Amino acid sequence: MLGSMRIGAIVFNVTDIDRTEAFYKETLGLDLNRMPGEPGESGGADWLMGQDAGGVSLIFFQAPGTRGDSPIPVFELAEGGIEGVVEGLASKGVTIVTPVSHAPDGGLTADFKDLDGHMLSLYQEADKPR
Numbered sequence: 001m002l003g004s005m006r007i008g009a010i011v012f013n014v015t016d017i018d019r020t021e022a023f024y025k026e027t028l029g030l031d032l033n034r035m036p037g038e039p040g041e042s043g044g045a046d047w048l049m050g051q052d053a054g055g056v057s058l059i060f061f062q063a064p065g066t067r068g069d070s071p072i073p074v075f076e077l078a079e080g081g082i083e084g085v086v087e088g089l090a091s092k093g094v095t096i097v098t099p100v101s102h103a104p105d106g107g108l109t110a111d112f113k114d115l116d117g118h119m120l121s122l123y124q125e126a127d128k129p130r
Contacts, residue, residue, distance in 0.1 A: 001088060008076025008123060009057035013069060017062040021048055030058070038104060047104060072111070074121040080128025086110045100130070 014020040024030045032050040048060040057074075077085060082100050089112055090096050097119065098111035106126040111119055 001085065002075050005075045005077065007056055007073050009059050009074035011059045011061065011070070011072040011074055011121065013063040013072075014060050015062070015064075017046055017048060017060065020060050020062075024048070024050065024058075024060075032058075032060075035104070069119060072119045072121050074109075074123050077122055077124040077128070080124045080130065082108050082110060082122055082124045082128075083130045085122060086112075 012020075021032055021034065025032055030050045030052075032048045035047050035049055037044040037046045045062040047062070050058045052058060059074075086096060086100055095113045096110065097113055098109070100108055100110045103109040103123060107124055108126065108130065109121060109123045111121045113119060
């Protein structure tokens, strides 16, 4: 089901967005963009987005997190169809943590857990069929 997809993003929950921005920009040399937060999403806090040389997005949200909850690999659904993928996972007994919902950039996302409880996520752009 996910074998033909690429990891499009890795999401990190961090305790201090300003400190994280300084570390990844100044210490590691990553080019990050600060994105304005949306009311009701992650407390309305700004978030950060950058990309590695291979095109994988690195996304940082200021949110509570414990080791094992973060980072979260995000599988990109280039052709869309997120609702069908989530239904297929659920039919196989996969625990769906967050049903299909809106991502901060307007796309769609859903979260689920593997058999060891690791969080995994799906994402598709807003213009793709659900």
